[in-house]
Amino acid sequence: MKSRFTSNAAALWILALAILASPCAMAGDAAALAQGDVKPFLKSPFLLGAHRGGSDVWPENTLDAFREAASRFPGILLETDARLTADGAIVLMHDGTVDRTTDGTGAISDLTFEQIRALDAGYRFSLDGGQTFPYRGKGLKVPTLAELLSALPKAKLLVEFKGGVELAETGIAAIREAKAVDRVLIASFKPDTMARVRSIAPEIATCFDFADGVALLTALRANSWDAYTPTSDVLSLDEGMLPQYKLTPADLQAIRSKGVRIQLHTINERGRMLEILGWGVDSILSDKPDVLAEAIAEWQTKQSTG
Secondary structure (H helix, E strand, O other): OOOOOOHHHHHHHHHHHHHHOOHHHHHOOHHHOOOOOOOHHHHOOOOEEEHHHOOOOOOOOOHHHHHHHHHHOOOOEEEEEEEEOOOOOEEEOOOOEOOOOOOOOOEHHHOOHHHHHOOOOOOOOOOOOOOOOOOOOOOOOOOEHHHHHHHOOOOEEEEEEOOOHHHHHHHHHHHHHOOOHHHEEEEOOOHHHHHHHHHHOOOOEEEOOHHHHHHHHHHHHOOOHHHOOOOOOEEEEEOOHHHHOOOOHHHHHHHHOOOOEEEEEOOOOHHHHHHHHOOOOOEEEEOOHHHHHHHHHHHHHHHHOO
């Protein structure tokens, strides 16, 4: 299926990936972080991230989107959302209902996997404001977490658990069964969910939940920062949180000095991408991974040439 990608975006990203992997590039980023035991997920760059697989380019959270992004941009971080169906299957959908992206209606938690599987996951996707629907009727289905792990056995994934402890336990089991522990980063806003993840799978990289994130920022503003010990590996911030919490690039570097990686989302404008890259963040999520890949390539080339 034709997309808005240009060959230049993929070519520029391959160039940027080579620069990112070079000792020179790493000297200013990962090598500057606190040393010690590092979880496998964190040992390689994950600067380029496709939010929901690249939701402005392909139907979000579908295998087609994930495959296309992984094929065009080696090493890309694929972000997705996991929810439990009424019968306990883990499906990849952002919303609590199927209404916005499919031809169906209803809450995911009220529908069985069979009911959700019968829906058209590309039904509402449009690149021209609803004039045409290029993926409608093309056979796109809502995938499961296990299917994504199997379909892309080398891809790095950020999986947001949109559910409670039961989802945490079921999701960890699926990740372990796929032998994907070293390539998955887990996020959730829910403290109980993340507490369960850290308890049963301390070897898996995790994002800060809301409560632990507030604790980190409170320590940053107080006299307790020197004694503060991070509880997770990645602080994933919505762009709107920067002014909300009055966070500066210097604050982000102070957080990184504790060994915490910084991720910002969802950044879709090229100029803003270049500005944020200049702050030395570890990861950016975008609905437009093609634009982000070009911005990273431009920024990395400027860095490498001094």
